[in-house]
Structures are given as C-alpha cells and as structure tokens.
Amino acid sequence: MSEPVRAVAFDLDQLDFTKSGGLVTVVTQDASTGAVLMVAHADREALEYSLRTGEMHYRSRSRGLWHKGxxxxxxxxxxxxxxxxxxxxxxxxxxxxxPACHNGTTSCFREEALQADVFATLDATITTRMQTTDGTSTSYTQRLLGDRNLRLKKLGEEAVELATACVDGDIERATEETADLLYHALVALRAVGGSLDGVRAVLSSRAK
Incomplete structure (x- = not known):
C-alpha cells in the first residue's frame, strides 16, 4: 500500500509568474541528503498539481506539463x-x-552536487540499515545497531585512537580517526532514538 499524500503548505500567490512568461525556475533538492538533483521550470498549473498530488510536476517548453516519474x-x-x-x-x-536525470544518474549535475551533505547521506544509510536489523545481514552497521556492547566499545576505541593520533601530531591518521568516530557516534545516536537533525538543532542554538 502506498503512503498517503501529505499536504504541503505553500501559497502560490507569493510567486511572480510574469517575469519569465508564466514560468518560475525550480531547483530540486533531495530533502534527505541535500544533493541538488535537477533544475527545471514550472508554471502555476504545474505547482498546483504538485501540491494536489504530493508529487513534483513541471512545465517544459517542448513537453508541456509533465509529471516527474x-x-x-x-x-x-x-x-x-x-x-x-x-x-x-x-x-x-x-x-x-x-534517479532524477534522464541518463539514469541520481542527479543531473556532476558528482560534487551529491556531496552537499555527506553527513546526511551517511545518516540516511544508517537509518536504512536500522530497518533491516534481523540478525542475518553481514553489514557492519547492522551488527553495531544490533549489539549495544559492541557499538559502545567501538565508540570508546575510536575516541582513544583519535586522541592518540592528535598526541602524535599525525594529521592524516587524526583525520581518518575523526571520520571513524563520527560514523560510530551517529550509529550510537540513532540506536538510542536520536537524529542528525537533533545535533544540527543543538549546534545551531549554541552558535546563536
């Protein structure tokens, strides 16, 4: 059974459709990873369909109104x-x-666009692994999610290894250990019900 369409609040009257002959530019972004997927155009009708159906519609000068996918x-x-x-x-x-691109790639842009938020991509992968922790997978992430003692042990080990690399002044190793620690920290956070968005909110509040 497909998910029910959830209403998206957006006032079309705030847009100025007169500047480009009835069209506005639409920059489409993956809400989970932050990756820029494509750029297209839409008129009021296309956006009305998008809001009504919950799925993106665009307006092409050659194809007319089209439903993405x-x-x-x-x-x-x-x-x-x-x-x-x-x-x-x-x-x-x-x-x-x-994929967003007609060539079958995730994005219509170069690889750099997919690296908009590598932490969000990692967090999304961990979330996906959480949904299949049945004990039969060989995924390291799923092993960590299914074994509290293992993930806490690894979290401690990575913190010590990072500290040791910093003491030694080894930039390359410290960088690698930081990446390992962040990965294990995200897994541990997800395991107790936390989220990357929650971390962002805390950091944002502290920055203010």
Whole structure:
C-alpha cells in the first residue's frame, strides 16, 4: 500500500509568474541528503498539481506539463516548497523514488552536487540499515545497531585512537580517526532514538 499524500503548505500567490512568461525556475533538492538533483521550470498549473498530488510536476517548453516519474516510476514526493527572495524561483525539497536525470544518474549535475551533505547521506544509510536489523545481514552497521556492547566499545576505541593520533601530531591518521568516530557516534545516536537533525538543532542554538 502506498503512503498517503501529505499536504504541503505553500501559497502560490507569493510567486511572480510574469517575469519569465508564466514560468518560475525550480531547483530540486533531495530533502534527505541535500544533493541538488535537477533544475527545471514550472508554471502555476504545474505547482498546483504538485501540491494536489504530493508529487513534483513541471512545465517544459517542448513537453508541456509533465509529471516527474509518471512514466519511469522515478517520482519525486514533495517535502517542501520555498520561494526565493525575488519570488521567481522555488526550492523544491523532495524524496526521490529513483534517479532524477534522464541518463539514469541520481542527479543531473556532476558528482560534487551529491556531496552537499555527506553527513546526511551517511545518516540516511544508517537509518536504512536500522530497518533491516534481523540478525542475518553481514553489514557492519547492522551488527553495531544490533549489539549495544559492541557499538559502545567501538565508540570508546575510536575516541582513544583519535586522541592518540592528535598526541602524535599525525594529521592524516587524526583525520581518518575523526571520520571513524563520527560514523560510530551517529550509529550510537540513532540506536538510542536520536537524529542528525537533533545535533544540527543543538549546534545551531549554541552558535546563536
């Protein structure tokens, strides 16, 4: 059974469709990883369909109104729509069901676009592993999620190894150990019900 469509609040009247002959630019971003997936155009009708169906629709000068993934199945579920300061562009944060590009790649842009938030990508992978912790997988992440003592032991070990590398002044090893520690910390955090968004919120509040 497919998930029910969740309403997205967005006032189309705030957009200025007159600047580009009835169109606004749409920058589509993966809501989970922050990766930029594609840039397209939409008119009021396309955005109305997007809001009504919960899946992205666009307007092409050659194809007319089109439902992203309507044929391929690679739909983009709308998470949020946000207008820019000039009201002639929209940031569409989506949950993609498959590749965004007609070439079959995740993004229409180069690899750098997929690295917008490597921590979010890692966190999303850990979340996926959490859904299949049945004890039969050989995934290291799933082993950690299923064994409290193991993940806490590894968390402590990685912290000590990072401290040792810093004492030694070994930049390369310290960098690698920091990456290992962050990975194990995210796994431990997810295991107790925490999230990367929660960490972001704490850091944001402290920065203020």
């Amino acid at each position: 309507g044929t391929s199945g690679n739909v983009q579920r709308v998470v949020s729509l946000t207008a820019d300061c000039d009201a002639d562009a929209v940031l569409a944060r989506v949950a993609p069901a498959g």
